[in-house]
Amino acid sequence: MTASVKPAPSRSNPLFEIKSAALNLIAFAPKTANLAELEAALEQKLGGRADFFGGDAAVVDLTEWPESATALDVSGLLSLLRKAGLQPVAARNGLPGARAAASSAGLVLLPDAPQRDVVEEKPAENKAIPAPVTQTTLIVDKPVRSGQQVYARGGDLIVLALVSHGAEVIADGNIHVYAPLRGRALAGARGNTEARILTHCMEAELLSVAGVYRALDEPLPASIKGRAAQVRLDGNKLVIEALTLD
Missing domain, CATH: 2.160.20.70 (Pectate Lyase C-like)
Incomplete structure (x- = not known):
């Protein structure tokens, strides 16, 4: 005798939704693979406060990451960023070797960011302190x-x-x-x-x-x-x- 399989009961509410999400990520763009120099520069810039970024998610921009850097250098960079209070979750741009190392280290590879022309504007002279216009x-x-x-x-x-x-x-x-x-x-x-x-x-x-x-x-x-x-x-x-x- 063959047991019959009953279909799962229908639900009025879906079990999941797919939504677009605009995420606010910090982009960190290292210009050297010398981790000692990067650590000293972060120490100086952040004043030694490990909680400065408060665990903010970050994308690592590898545009200027040197071709000679190894996978170990990428792993060391991620450890350095975590020590500074950032949580690297993705990487973008960079040479194939750097992107492969970032992927091996567990980062999501994002499409290369498009290059934009930067137009420098001279700020108008301030005659009074302007009222703030921000969301927060x-x-x-x-x-x-x-x-x-x-x-x-x-x-x-x-x-x-x-x-x-x-x-x-x-x-x-x-x-x-x-x-x-x-x-x-x-x-x-x-x-x-x-x-x-x-x-x-x-x-x-x-x-x-x-x-x-x-x-x-x-x-x-x-x-x-x-x-x-x-x-x-x-x-x-x-x-x-x-x-x-x-």
């Missing part, structure tokens, strides 16, 4: 005291009170301080080169935009110190300039 804005209306750190993840940071010496304010976008800025300010923390730092009273200890740092060991000129000012990138140079608020 963190507003702090209390003083940021020495030893405290405030991080606006994914957007701008607005501080309506004093940022004391020894305090640190960080944003993935712009930083606006409508009071004296006396501590450390790091804008464009995830590489946004268009980010700016704006304050009603510039007295900062350290400034950074997209990883380009300037420690203010020497006194600022009288035209900037204690006055309204903005900080922006001009190529790889950090520019500090006075603002006219009238």
